[in-house]
Amino acid sequence: MNVARLRRMGRHLIELSKSAAGPTKGPALTPGEEAVFEDVLRHPGSAVGEIQARTGFVQSHVSASVARMRERGLLETAQDPADGRRTQVRVTDVAVQAVLRRANLxxxxxxxxxxxxxxxxxxxxxxxxxxxxxxxxxxxx
Structure with a gap:
């Protein structure tokens, strides 16, 4: 086993999981949006800068991804009550329920x-x- 084979197997497992989950409603997430979504799911209430640091994407990409997913009802944003200059991002309850339904298939x-x-x-x-x-x-x- 080497890194290339491990990555290829990982991609194959991801394709299997997508096949098992079936089609999603609405347009599919881009790989970048998927990474941002997963990060927000794991770290609710994060600021865009924190998401950027964890994902490695430039801040403009994270901000644009958050905006697109907010428009689609997947993410929501709110001002940080402790620091009004920060915007916190979290997955909507509807999206969390959809993730849970698909995860248990x-x-x-x-x-x-x-x-x-x-x-x-x-x-x-x-x-x-x-x-x-x-x-x-x-x-x-």
Missing amino acids: PVEEAVRAAVRDDARAERVLGLLTELETLLTHEDTD
């Missing part, structure tokens, strides 16, 4: 369609479960 059908062999699909699903456990849970030993 099963992936088995998408994996079976991608692998097209029942035995291999079952093995892939088992390996994905094991990989998730190994990468996302702290060792208790």
